Amino acid sequence: MVSGVKAGSVSPDTAMPDEQTRTQILGALRATESIQDYLSLCRKWRKIDRTAGDDGRAELRVVLLSGATTDFLELPLRAELDSFGLRARIHRPDFNTHVSELLDPASATAEFSPQIAVLLLGASDITEWPAVGDTEADVATLADRFADLWLNNICATFNRETGAEIILGNLHLPPTSSTGHLSRRLPWDRTNFVRRINQLLAERAPKFVHTLDVELLSAQYGVQQWFDPRFWYHAKQPVSFDCMIPLVRDMAGIIAAIYGKTSKCIVLDLDNTLWGGIVGDDGVNGIKIGQGSAEGEAFLAFQNYLLELKARGILLAVASKNEDANARAPFDTLDDMALKFADFVSFKANWGPKPDSIAAIAKELNIGLDAIIFVDDNPAERALVRQSLPEVRVLEMGDDPSEYPYLLSRSGWLETIEITSEDRKKSEQYAANRSRTELAESAVDYDSYLRSLNQKAVIRPFEPEHFDRITQLINKTNQFNLTTQRMTQSEVEALAASDSTLTAYMRLKDSFGDNGLISVAAGSVVGDTLTLDLWLMSCRVFKRGAEFAMANYLLQEAVRRGIANVRGLYRPTAKNGLVENLYADLNFEKDGPAEQSGTNWSRTLAGFEPFPVSIEIVEDFA
Amino acid sequence: MTESEVWQRLTSVFQDVFEDDEITLSPETTAEAIEDWDSLTNIQLLIAIEKAFPGLQFSTGEVANLQNVGDLVSAIIKRVAT
Incomplete structure (x- = not known):
């Protein structure tokens, strides 16, 4: 349907239809649970x-290491990463060389200089099992x-050698047990031992090690589904073909999370997605939700799962084709609804096309379309969103609500x-932002609005208690980001520890609440020049x-350190056009063209006067 | 299932896995005869065949030792022939 080969044979637009096909293939790849279809889609993607x-x-360098065979993971992993917008090159050392490849600073793996190392452990990596009858203390020592x-x-x-972030796949539980149901009570039992080392590997993981919880995944699918002994004996395959999809998908998901590519917001349809039936036709008392009917309980379970996601930081929004009053009625009047109106950060119920509502939500929340998951039981709406907004992640689903939490979770x-x-x-x-918008709309002018917010900020150099949030912000922020320089937490720590850097984070509060840690900046000092990168x-x-306010802090701190000149770098991406002229607004002059694409700016600090701001700078929040 | 039905279904599995509708099989067809038939696709093929013939599961020995299509067909027929 979209091949368009004829039209594109000479024009430079040939990439377009291919890009569309690529998006379609990746969409189908994400939706299928049949391994045959999955592998065939992977091959089409490769073509x-x-x-x-x-x-x-930029190519992301990933190394796949294991004492088992990982050949068959390479292609699917590349395709899955592409669905997150990451282009990966994968290095795969020989089977069972993982230990020496990791420890030898001159190994081919180290020379490949990976940014990500995926290390899949297996039972064959356990060289010393507890002996029958070992005490709790003996077993603890072995596990340690x-x-x-x-x-x-x-x-x-x-x-230390490569700076790579490491994704550590732990062990699935043994598919057989010699002690049966007594095993839980025996410290030396092998199943117990595997549980124990998995727990230790997660609890003691340093910041650069991220757990790929194979124990959890294999339990969700069933260990005997997960592990096919025939292919282990034949080819040292650590996972059955059927379960390769969840393994590689979650592997890609964790890598994507490191690079801030996972989703921030779920946009939901209402009728037959959050409850059974159509509220406009069936009336608020006619829809199925809550105890009393099997379907109602299934929808309730989905609502409860969404609430769990919300509680850990995922935003929920609604895009529904409905009269606004009808759409709100169940939230306002039905006690059986787990979700309440206030749980949504944006609520669009109207008769316009859904892609418009989704785009409006993205704009309102100031997030990219690629940070949105769209959930709708209606295949026509899903197809329309896929076509009009290819960046949006559309969840493929059937019409059985009992599956919905599983589909999202997987x-x-x-x-x-x-x-x-x-x-x-x-x-x-x-939600506080929404109140701010209302205040802004009622204020006579923007300055008086800003003053009425009573903003207070803390601006300080990087401190250990905030390293995790600083790293997260560095890796998630796309729009107001001058250089889109991503960093690992170890790199952030190194920056904070260095004498030749200037670092700053900013927390902001106002009359509507705490905005949290919202800005990060850093630069290096060479001679009398500070370079903000x-x-x-x-x-x-x-x-x-x-x-x-941040500029004032940086420049005043520079003055205090006797620095005479400040340089600023701007590196354009598809998303950061917003700050193209930030340095101009801060009275920097544009230097000649930069070495890389982008612009370099500089200004002197002689006679620097702070910029006026409606933010009170405080030492700390009480 | 008759032997000719086994041949028919097996051919369509091969065509699916290798994405080539032209593939025809004879008892002597070996991995060398089909482009892309490597150790990886071999495992894929075995899985696809198991899925195409409900109830069929190759033994560990068969997984390791099936050398050509003739072997495959006799292994299948042993299990599913009526």
Whole structure:
């Protein structure tokens, strides 16, 4: 339907139909649960990817390491990563060389200089099992030794040498047991031992190690589904073909989370998605939700799952074709609804096309379309959104509500590498934003609105208690981001520890609540010049003057350190056009063209006067 | 299931896995005869065949030792022939 080969044979637009096909293939790939279809789609994807060649996206270098065979994971992993917008090159050392590849600083793996290492452990990596009758203390010692070897020795060495973030796949439980149901009570039992080392590997993981919880995944699918002994004996395949999809999908999800590519917001349809029936036709008392009917309970379970997601920081919104009053009625009047109107950060019930509502939600929340998951039981609406807004992640689903939580849970789109206190407050922060918008609309002019907000900020150099949030913001922020320089937490720590850098984070409060840690900047000092090469701010606080407050801090701190000149870098991306002229607004002059694409700016600090801002700077929040 | 039905279904599995509608099979067809038939696709093929013939499961020995299409067909017929 979209092949368009004829039209594109000579024009430079040939990439377009291919790009559409690529999006379609990746969409189908994400939707299928049949391994045969999945692999065939992977091969189709490869064909297109080869034809497209280098598309200018930076290649992410990933190494796949295991004592088992990982050949068959390579292609699916590349395709899954592409569905997150990441172009990956994968290095796969020989089977069962993982330990030496990781420990030897001159190994081919180290020379490949991966940014990500995926390390899949298996039972064959356990060289010493507890002996029958070993005491709790004996077993604890063995487990300690195992965790220490992999985390503090092997992973830490590799991270020190290469800086790679490590995704550590733990072990599935053994598919057989010699002690049966007594095993739980025996410290030396092998199943118990595997549980114990998995727990230790997660609890003691340093910041650069991210758990790929194979124990959890294999339990969700069933260990005997997960592991096919025939193919282990024949080809040392660690996972059955059927279960390769969840394994590789979650692997990609975790990598995507490291690079801030997972989803932030779920946009939901209402009728037959959050409840059974059509509220406009059946009336508020005619829809199926809550105890009393099987379907009603299934929809309620889905609502409860969405609430769990909301509680850990995922935003919920509604895009429904409905009269607004009808759409709100169940939330206002039915006690059986787990979701309440206030749980949504945006609520669009109208008769316009859904892509318009979704685009409006993205704009309102200041998030990218690629940060949105769209959930709708109606295949026509899904097709329309896929076609009009290809960046939006559309969940493929049937019409059985009991499956909905599983489909979302299995999507890999919601992976996160940490949950900060900011995440848990996120919905409240957006709700406060809505109140701010209302105030702005009622204020006579923008300055008086800003003054009425009573903004207070803390601006300080990077501090350990905020390293996790600083790292998260660096890797998630796309719009107000001058250089889109991503960093791992270890790099952030190194920056904070260095004498030749200037670092700053900013927290912002106002009369509607705490906005949290919303801006990060850093620069390096050489001689009497400060070069600002990292500066970003959360989209939640655009147009509040916070960037001027940050500029004041940076420039005043530079003056205090006797620095005479400040340089600023701007590197354009598809998303950061917003800050193209930030340095001009801060009285920087544009230097000649930069070495890379982008612009360089500079200004002197002689006679620097702080910019006026409506933010009171305080030492700390009481 | 008759032997000719086995041949028919097996051919369509091969055509699916190798994405080639031209593939025809004879008892002597070996991995060398079909482009892309490597160790990886071999495993895929075995899985696809198991799915195409409900109830069929190759033994560990068969997984490792099935050398050509003739072997495959006799292994299948042993299990599913009526």
